[in-house]
Amino acid sequence: MEHIITTQNLSFEYHAEEQTRHLVLKDINLQFEKGQFIGIIGHNGSGKSTLAKHFNALLLPTEGKVHVKGMDTKDTNHLWDIRQTAGLVFQNPDNQIVATIVEEDVAFGPENLGIPPDEIRERVEYALKAVGMWEYKDYPPHMLSGGQKQRVAIAGIIAMKPECIILDEPTAMLDPIGRREVISTIKKLNKEDGITVILITHFMEEVVDADRVIVMDNGKVVLDGTPKEVFKEVALLKKIGLSVPQVTELAYQLKREGFDVPLDILTVEEMVEFLCR
């Protein structure tokens, strides 16, 4: 299997005021397979956003290496190739939109890549259709809802034809409808267009059907596996301040009462099936 992003012994520290050193990432070794949907969860301050910023060379390791499609992120000659391969979407859609019209905003990235106008038009159309926002191409962004704006921000990344999209809490500021729109857009990009997705989030339900879930705490990877493998570690997840779906919590409590309940129940359907079989 081809690896799109790898980290080797990645550590990162930053210097705040005075002489204090904060070790934010501690010896992270990860390999991401092409085409997968990967969720990274952790509470605030766990290092997950810092890790994400290493995936497209916004931050460089203090120690160790990060490779994007074989390119070392420390090699400045590859900076633009890296950023084009791995695009980053941030939390607040309002901070990512630069133009006054939706289609111009989406064209901003490809314009900067020096792509000819005809192809830019094609890419903008493709990207806006991919996120379901084509009919809003002539809208000023401030007329859109939060979820729509976030989809425009995603389209701006898609128009650069990345192989991998990294989303740093893209739904944190959205309401349930906006959240659903963005998540289904991301899933579609992964399943239908084969784009590798790395989704950083607080919301467990968003990564329930990911191929792989990584849990960060205190700058380290503490769990790494399929959603079922990860979510059954209810006690550990709670200890580090994360929550699990309510039915998973219920399964855990029933088990503690001595019932033979599988701990990897994630959805209402699975629980109903177990109880009523």
Add this chain to the structure above:
Amino acid sequence: MPIKVENLSFVYNEGTPYATVALNNVTFEIQDEEFVGIIGHTGSGKSTLIQHLNGLLKPTSGKIYINGVDITDKKVSLKDVRKEVGLVFQYPEYQLFEETIFKDIAFGPTNLGLSEEEIEKRVYEAMDIVGISRELADKSPFEVSGGQKRRIAIAGILAMKPKILILDEPTAGLDPKGKEEILNKIKEIHDKYNMITILVSHSMEDIARFADKIIVMNKGRIEVIGTPREVFREAEKLEKMGLGVPQITSLARELQKKGVAIPEDILTIEEAKEYIIRYLRGTKNV
């Protein structure tokens, strides 16, 4: 200090081609000491509604009585209203502006014209309530974590000693731990000071736990109002609005459909557990 809202309607940009009806004939009452959850989508009118409760917006038509006084009356001093009704906006940490945490929290009480000793007393009290160490008083509010900033912003409102505390999505953007902390704090403040607390949220799970009463807003109207149990019995209606019920409530509903003896208005994991254990003991030899 009960609240009574009668036939409240509000139209944005009235008389222009952009006129939008944000509130449409809204009527409800809130009694002393109640903890009320307001839930609804972006655009449902919930933020517009709470901005009426401290006179930030004037109704297009209808009345709002706070403690029997109609605050839509021109003769009523809005300054007095705002002394009683504290409103914490969404992302309140963006509104911090002073050089020190102390000064920021003192801003409200200072504007109330209180004595210096009283201001100091209230600021420290408010810091204690929200759990910000007094040692941080002289620090810049911009040097602390996001969760702390939010608590400082809430302290700024508490220092005005409101009788009614309204919070617009106080947990937006926080991680599960930060969310728990803030929600528990709000509940604690409510129980200790017996003020009316109005919590606006998208999250059914959050509201279900604490609220005595839930108001569900949709397209400028009150769609459902009642106790959490009464509201969650309307699961289909809520789902149609895209709001949904807590996962544990939908589990109970599904189990009931399959013939398991469990009420459909389950609110917490603990409740569900009791019924499921009874079911498991009854039907299977485990």
